[in-house]
Amino acid sequence: MTWTAHAERLAAMIGAANVLTTPEQKAPYLTEWRDKFPGKTPMVLRPGTTAEVSQVLTYLYAHDIRSVPQGGNTGLVGAQIPRESGDEVVVSLSRMTRVRDVDPDGYTMSVDSGVVLQQVQEEAEKVDRLFPLSLGSQGSCRIGGNISSNAGGTAVLSYGNTRDLVLGLEVVLPTGEVWDGLRTLRKDNTGYDLKQLFIGAEGTLGVVTGAALKLFPRPRKLEAAFVGLPSAEAALKLFSLARAQAGPVLTGFELMPRIGMEFCLAHLPGARAPLSATHPWYVLMELSSGSEAFPIHDLLEAILTEALSAGHATDAAIAQSVAQVSDFWRLRHGMSEVQKKEGGSIKHDVSVPVASIPAFLNEAIAAVEALLPGCRPVPFGHLGDGNIHFNISQPVGADKEAFLARWDEVNDLVHGIVHSYRGSISAEHGIGILKRDLLTRVKSPLELELMHRIKAAFDPKGLMNPGRLLRETRS
DSSP states (O other), X not given: OOHHHHHHHHXXXXXXXXXXXXXXXXXXXXXXXXXXXXXXXXXXXXXXXXXXXXXXXXXXHHTTOEEEEEXXXXXXXXXXXXXXXXXXXXXXXXXXXXXXXXXXXXXEEEEETTSBHHHHHHHHHHTTEEOOOOOTTTTTOBHXXXXXXXXXXXXXXXXXXXXXXXXEEEEEOTTSOEEEEOOOOSOOOSSOXXXXXXXXXXXXXXXXXXXXXXXXXXXXXXXXXEEEESOHHHHHHHHHHHHHHXXXXXXXXXXXXXXXXXXXXXXXXXXXXXXXXXXXXXXXEEEEESOTTSOHHHHHHHHHHHHHHHTSOSEEEEOOSHHHHHHHHHHHHXXXXXXXXXXXXXXXXXXXXXXXXXXXXXXXXXXXXXXXXXXXXXEEEEGGGTEEEEEEEOOTTOOHHHHHTTHHHHHHHHHHHHHHTTOBSBSSSOOTTTTGGGHHHHSOHHHHHHHHHHHHHHOTTOOBSTTSSSOOOOO
């Protein structure tokens, strides 16, 4: 059967307007932010309900057609882009945008998987609650993609990864069967916790169509400080001090290098330096409390005073308004974006034990500078949970393509150092295609075999997002 014939049959299920076949219609679904994975597809399908997703997948399964689920298309490892072979159909969840239920008393919200993360946050705010997942792409990423990649973000320190924020899921399996696990229970010990298999599975086991999410008390008071530090070791000491004194009130602790700050000031419109002098490292520290009576400002001042006295910090500025807090966070969230303005960037999303971060940074920075003289390491990220985005910008004036051609060589070097600290090569971005072949180096044969068994149990034909996360086992 031709692709045209398939498109006609699928159009009868979800409407002709939701079967995209022209190059112009398909284009937005075939490129991703890094431009590393150009895609090709015979069609993009846009079902609008769980029933329509089920119909679509039932049809694709019956005709042995491979599919690639896609949410907001903000992924960074190629899991959501069809391959250039052109035989994979994109199943976009962008029309599934219904907020199904908000329960402020139960601190839960149930939504379609195509709801944009920022809308989830805003819906929680309307009922005086907080959904804490926060990412730089929150205005465009969708909750289904966050779930499929087990997204992290800047609030993991206090609230955990996406995995910790999900109570229940609704999933359409590759066969078209619908698993209704959309429960809002906080305790349920009735066998295997199936939802956890789909969280972080990158769309290889099924299509998430709905999610029941945890909400939290909305902070009544929030304080943020931008801190200049002499070293990464000092940043770790500041973190230990802040964690000991603030406990769960410490809700953000982000590490940034001076060069990253320089990039932001050069390329973010209207960006201003929070501190008058430059420093080798910076930390954005946030404290928040659900109580108006809690002396959160005094606590932040006390932490900074002790840190400055002990030499853990050399300067600090406390935000004087909500707008200034936003300005501080804009610098942090803009750190990935501005690197594109400086040419090629070789990126790593790694984690090591928190106590090992200074040693890892010192070793990895020296190693890449020796391998690529003149390169500009820009490591930044979530010091509080051990996740560092160890990025390297090309030397000034270097040939971009020649620099990026050494991606695998640099990966081997950096990941080898990560492995020596018993860290992870993927902390929050996932595996996708980009890191799939690295799994054999960091996972035992038994771990990989168990993953393949799970994949085969849910997707016996290997049609759902094939070749992502795991190598294909069928021809």
